[in-house]
Amino acid sequence: MNSLLEVSGVSVSFDGFKAINNLSFAIRSAELRAIIGPNGAGKTTFMDIVTGKTKPDEGRIIWGDLSRSLLGMSEAKIAQAGIGRKFQKPTVFEDQTVEENLVMALKSKRSPFAALFYKRSPGDMRRVEELAGEINLADQLYRKAGELSHGQKQWLEIGMLLAQDPQLLLVDEPAAGMTPAEREHTTALLVEAAKTCAVVVVEHDMEFVRRLNCRVTVLHEGSVLAEGSLDHITANQEVIDVYLGR
Amino acid sequence: MQKSFVMRNPSTLVFLGALAMFTILVTVLAEGSGAGLISTSFVKTLGKTLCLALIAVAMDLVWGYTGILSLGHFAFFGLGGYMIGMWLMYERTRGIVEASLAEAKIPPTAQEVTDAIGNQIFGVVGSSEFPIIWSVADSLALQLALVVLVPGALAAAFGWLAFRSRVTGVYLSILTQAMTLALALYLFQNDSGLRGNNGLSGLQNLPGLDHVAQSTVSIWFFWASAFALALGYLFAAWMVSGKFGSVIRGIRDNEARVRFLGYPVETYKLFLFTVTAMIAGIAGALYYPQAGIINPAEVAPIASIYLAVWVAIGGRGRLYGAVIGAAFVSLVSSWFTGGQVPDVNLGFYTVKWVDWWLIVLGLSFVAVTLFAPKGIGGLFDLWSEHRSPNRHGADLGPSAGSLQEKEAVE
Ligand SMILES: Nc1ncnc2c1ncn2[C@@H]1O[C@H](COP(=O)(O)OP(=O)(O)O)[C@@H](O)[C@H]1O
């Protein structure tokens, strides 16, 4: 199997508490995957580890065609390598316009000098407009991100992820606090994104997960409890006991 | 598809216009170049104020835009002053020494001249040897280079250590205070090589230009300071206008998010810290020849705290706010502490402004922080709310309220 990201035997503990316990996980390119699990299962921590925010105590994380190890790389380097991340709480730059947010995220050289001498090319601006269209913010380009509704901020953040042109998207609870209509659009966005890059979605809402129509991984107490199609998962007695049944 | 830099930043144009008019006005009224209505010492005060405005612009870049509350930028300002001061003092002393030795029957050797200069300069600290740091003091070009290189190197070394280990917030501010305190304590030592607490003096005298009156020299430095401020302001406005500006404001508001976009946050901070230290060095190099003297007290920790107060009162996160804050507070401050303000006799107690000014300043700082976080610069928002600004030529969206309008002009 040639996977895009392969996490094997990863553990991390906070003050003796094992948040991630010998976790193994793999995803192929252009695969959509949902991760579910009770609160505190370690879903966010898993993303922290992959994106370099948290250093694991042990284990391996292998990335990409060149099978590079992500351990020891900085957050910025990992992001440059093609891993984008959306936080649980929408985090956009509220003081800046939607356009500025997207331009900042757009794939380009990241050094200070490159940013200083960056010129908005017609191609870049076309891409920004295109993205704004996809995330339903085409007529909000010049508004400050802080003035957007909660759902719009979530979309903007997804748009920023897409702008990075990543190979892997890690999306933490994208539908939280959204109206049903907004959720539907978000699902469509993620399914569309998964045509070109791998997407990992953490979500609690089973209806949302069902619409994603993809393989599901269940996390519990820091390791994988079950993995398979949603129907397979929902039939699993252990999963019902620790998560679904509650 | 992009408007020109100036069109996108009308406030820059307004600022440069105002600075030019101010410069012309002072030139026309000054003693050395015009009607004589402004005394030489006041021209110097105004020139120094422009230098303070320049370091305030640097402070605004680092604090207002990037969110790094540096309480050490006066160290760089002072170092810039010391670097130019070394050349001024060396060359002027050489002129005096050579003139006096010329009367001797046997022409002095080069070594004798150097020794005599050393004696003159370091006699006050009981030494006559030139310390190694003075090795290029005879070269104006090299000392000018050191004006930016020394502050830049110190900032780079400090920043590299601090940012790499992700020191942020209050801890970083304390570290910068420690840095400037350490520098001050070092400079206070007699064997620091920079004349200990005597500092460098006589800096107002330009070597080889003894025949030029101070009234003329003062207007030269005033012009140079205005020019440096204009350039520094333009440079800062350019830096914050494009994507670099977006990134640093992003770092201020949420540095983790910027990191996950792939930007090396530490490198940006280091870059900005170093560049602003160099700007501070240039500001200091123009300031101290107008002040005439520099000593270690100038880089005491309190100086950098004042700098933060100026920027806060002026309004951080907008460059003209920093300039207004520095100019306003430092001028008012020298007015109060200069003893020109009449004491207030309350019958049971006499308020002496020289003593009370600091308390007034402290209270204003607290008041601004609590009630007007946008500072004096925020007043411009009130004024511009009556006009209809246009951002990128597009409308502000469906519900363009006053909030957007005032933010749109920034
Ligand atoms: N930085 C941290 N320090 C201490 N404990 C943490 C930290 N991050 C996460 N944890 C703990 O690890 C566990 C997993 O958290 P998290 O990954 O956020 O769960 P989930 O996202 O699945 O709800 C929780 O018990 C949480 O309290």
Ligand SMILES: [Mg+2]
């Ligand atoms: Mg979570």
